[in-house]
Amino acid sequence: MSKPDWKNFEPVLIPDIPDLDQIKNYEKNGGYSALKSVFTDNDKWPDSKSVINEVKEANIRGRGGAGFNAGLKWSFMPPADGGPRYLACNGDESEPGTFKDRKIFEYNPHIFIEGALIAAYAMEITTIYVYIRGEYKSYIDMMEEAIQDAYDAGYIGKDILGSGRDIEFYVHSGAGAYICGEETSMLESLEGKRGYPRVKPPFPAQKGLWGRPTTINNIETLAHVPAVINRGAEWFKGVGAKNHPGPVLYGISGHVNRPGVYELPSGVPVLDLIHDVAQGIKGGKELKAVIPGGSSTPVLRADQLDGITMDSDSLRTVGTMMGTAGMVVMDEDTDMVDVLWRIAHFYHHESCGQCTPCREGTGWLEKILLKIKNGEGEVKDLDLLLDLTTQMEGRTICALADAAAWPVRHTINRFRDEFEARCKKSVHALA
Amino acid sequence: MAYEFTKEDLKEIEKLKTKYPEVTPVTLPALWIAQNRFGHVNPEVQKLVAKTLDLPEAHVHGVATFYTQYYKEEKGKHVLDVCTCLSCQLCGGYDILNYLEDKLGIKKGETTDDGMFTLNEVECLGACGYAPMLQVTNDKYVNHLTEEKVDNLIESL
Ligand SMILES: NC(=O)C1=CN([C@@H]2O[C@H](COP(=O)(O)OP(=O)(O)OC[C@H]3O[C@@H](n4cnc5c(N)ncnc54)[C@H](O)[C@@H]3O)[C@@H](O)[C@H]2O)C=CC1
Numbered sequence: 001m002s003k004p005d006w007k008n009f010e011p012v013l014i015p016d017i018p019d020l021d022q023i024k025n026y027e028k029n030g031g032y033s034a035l036k037s038v039f040t041d042n043d044k045w046p047d048s049k050s051v052i053n054e055v056k057e058a059n060i061r062g063r064g065g066a067g068f069n070a071g072l073k074w075s076f077m078p079p080a081d082g083g084p085r086y087l088a089c090n091g092d093e094s095e096p097g098t099f100k101d102r103k104i105f106e107y108n109p110h111i112f113i114e115g116a117l118i119a120a121y122a123m124e125i126t127t128i129y130v131y132i133r134g135e136y137k138s139y140i141d142m143m144e145e146a147i148q149d150a151y152d153a154g155y156i157g158k159d160i161l162g163s164g165r166d167i168e169f170y171v172h173s174g175a176g177a178y179i180c181g182e183e184t185s186m187l188e189s190l191e192g193k194r195g196y197p198r199v200k201p202p203f204p205a206q207k208g209l210w211g212r213p214t215t216i217n218n219i220e221t222l223a224h225v226p227a228v229i230n231r232g233a234e235w236f237k238g239v240g241a242k243n244h245p246g247p248v249l250y251g252i253s254g255h256v257n258r259p260g261v262y263e264l265p266s267g268v269p270v271l272d273l274i275h276d277v278a279q280g281i282k283g284g285k286e287l288k289a290v291i292p293g294g295s296s297t298p299v300l301r302a303d304q305l306d307g308i309t310m311d312s313d314s315l316r317t318v319g320t321m322m323g324t325a326g327m328v329v330m331d332e333d334t335d336m337v338d339v340l341w342r343i344a345h346f347y348h349h350e351s352c353g354q355c356t357p358c359r360e361g362t363g364w365l366e367k368i369l370l371k372i373k374n375g376e377g378e379v380k381d382l383d384l385l386l387d388l389t390t391q392m393e394g395r396t397i398c399a400l401a402d403a404a405a406w407p408v409r410h411t412i413n414r415f416r417d418e419f420e421a422r423c424k425k426s427v428h429a430l431a
Numbered sequence: 432m433a434y435e436f437t438k439e440d441l442k443e444i445e446k447l448k449t450k451y452p453e454v455t456p457v458t459l460p461a462l463w464i465a466q467n468r469f470g471h472v473n474p475e476v477q478k479l480v481a482k483t484l485d486l487p488e489a490h491v492h493g494v495a496t497f498y499t500q501y502y503k504e505e506k507g508k509h510v511l512d513v514c515t516c517l518s519c520q521l522c523g524g525y526d527i528l529n530y531l532e533d534k535l536g537i538k539k540g541e542t543t544d545d546g547m548f549t550l551n552e553v554e555c556l557g558a559c560g561y562a563p564m565l566q567v568t569n570d571k572y573v574n575h576l577t578e579e580k581v582d583n584l585i586e587s588l
Pocket residue numbers: 062063064065066067068073076092093094095098181182183203204205216294296323324398399403
């Protein structure tokens with residue numbers, strides 16, 4: 001596959017324009033023109049369905065990590081019946097290695113607001129909530145302001161642009177809980193409860209907030225919508241990788257010279273991201289490993305990276321996933337046992353405790369890994385860990401248990417020597 | 432001490448109620464208002480929130496204890512939440528935590544005798560590209576920490 005020309009790519013979500021967070025500047029640079037088109041141009045957009053179809057055709061894969069086609073998800077909403085319908089925007093952003101949505105809050109909040117309003121129009125939604133993790137206090141304040149400015153400009157509220165549509169838009173702050181990023185847990189938290197995930201089905205489109213039809217989308221996913229409306233689905237599909245198209249906010253952290261969030265097409269080679277975009281490994285060291293899309297996505301060894309690009313198809317060939325495109329880069333001196341233990345500690349800490357395989361399993365993973373980390377493990381413990389991961393996977397209400405299991409399985413399999421070297425020589429291993 | 436909301440607090444809570452079709456969702460923002468007012472949401476404050484919203488105490492207690500950012504007891508004047516999660520771990524988050532433990536003479540989870548500082552180890556704060564980092568009392572992020580930066584921070588608080 002040809003490499004996207006990422007060096008000449010012009011950012012759409014976080015372009016290099018000063019003070020874009022000010023509504024006037026956003027409008028001056030073409031902002032809210034997609035919204036105006038959708039709400040008022042009846043020839044181009046004869047009905048809500050035409051908007052959904054365009055977005056579906058663009059194939060915006062959900063940027064919250066699961067990669068589900070946004071327009072397809074919108075099409076699952078049942079027909080409007082006159083009652084309330086909700087859009088819940090997911091700005092919980094808590095997967096270790098992920099720090100991209102905050103860039104939108106900070107630099108270009110209106111592109112997200114515009115995208116959310118178009119989504120609401122398309123699905124005949126009456127109320128939008130944006131759920132932002134409580135730690136992002138400064139971004140919560142900024143979002144409140146941006147939403148107020150959009151109310152004042154007539155883009156939110158009653159009879160928007162004379163379209164006869166009323167849409168309300170509110171911020172809801174979290175208060176510290178990773179699990180609230182899981183969509184149904186987020187709904188519980190929005191309803192003012194403990195964030196215990198719900199069993200799916202029913203999917204939120206059928207039964208979401210207060211039992212009403214609800215769609216959940218990630219902040220970045222929604223921020224892509226205005227460009228799809230302005231430039232068309234064909235344009236979006238032509239950016240980056242075929243099966244996972246569009247611009248992507250890559251968050252690069254760990255042992256690189258220039259960590260940060262970079263907007264580039266999907267499908268950029270992993271090695272280009274590390275060596276060119278993030279300007280290589282700190283201290284001139286060698287690359288050892290990379291986690292491509294947040295802590296739950298399986299780690300890759302440096303020798304697996306040749307020709308691998310950041311899109312679902314390419315990453316699948318080496319047994320990993322795009323996730324949130326939050327890449328964590330590790331140099332040659334990284335202790336993989338320590339890293340895996342820390343990841344396991346995170347998931348144990350964040351398990352909500354509803355399901356036994358998750359509550360107990362994450363505890364066991366952490367405990368055994370701590371033992372190995374302290375040089376007190378045995379080789380048979382590695383097999384016990386692998387066995388535990390199979391017992392956890394796919395047996396729980398939400399995907400947190402899977403997210404905890406995958407890194408354990410793949411890190412052990414891909415760095416087995418390092419784990420064995422840390423284990424005591426057991427009788428079993430000597431025989 | 433008897434905890435009471437101010438008039439402004441109550442006005443804000445009334446306004447919050449208009450954002451949702453029922454009162455239960457106000458639990459989280461009302462706990463935030465309470466914490467900003469009193470510095471924590473101990474059981475007495477939880478009671479006040481329950482009374483104000485006319486919700487069962489058990490509900491408010493359940494919510495307050497589920498979310499880590501609500502302080503269920505009094506904390507130091509400044510709460511330092513040091514991230515040691517994945518990217519911060521790789522970039523020296525534990526060194527920063529240890530340095531602060533030595534500097535303040537306390538262990539993580541503890542508060543200094545003069546009540547000035549509480550030190551915590553926390554999970555990813557969504558600032559991985561600025562590792563190692565910490566957050567001060569649920570508000571300001573301090574990025575790219577070094578020992579010198581930590582010294583300056585403590586001095587400035
Ligand atoms: N951004 C972040 O900070 C984090 C992201 N994640 C990501 O989350 C992912 C898992 O998320 P889930 O929501 O559990 O994935 P999922 O695959 O169950 O769902 C993805 C989306 O598609 C919808 N959907 C899927 N099948 C559907 C159907 N048949 N009918 C209607 N709607 C349907 C779901 O409602 C959801 O909105 C992981 O892959 C991980 O990468 C995990 C942790 C944190």
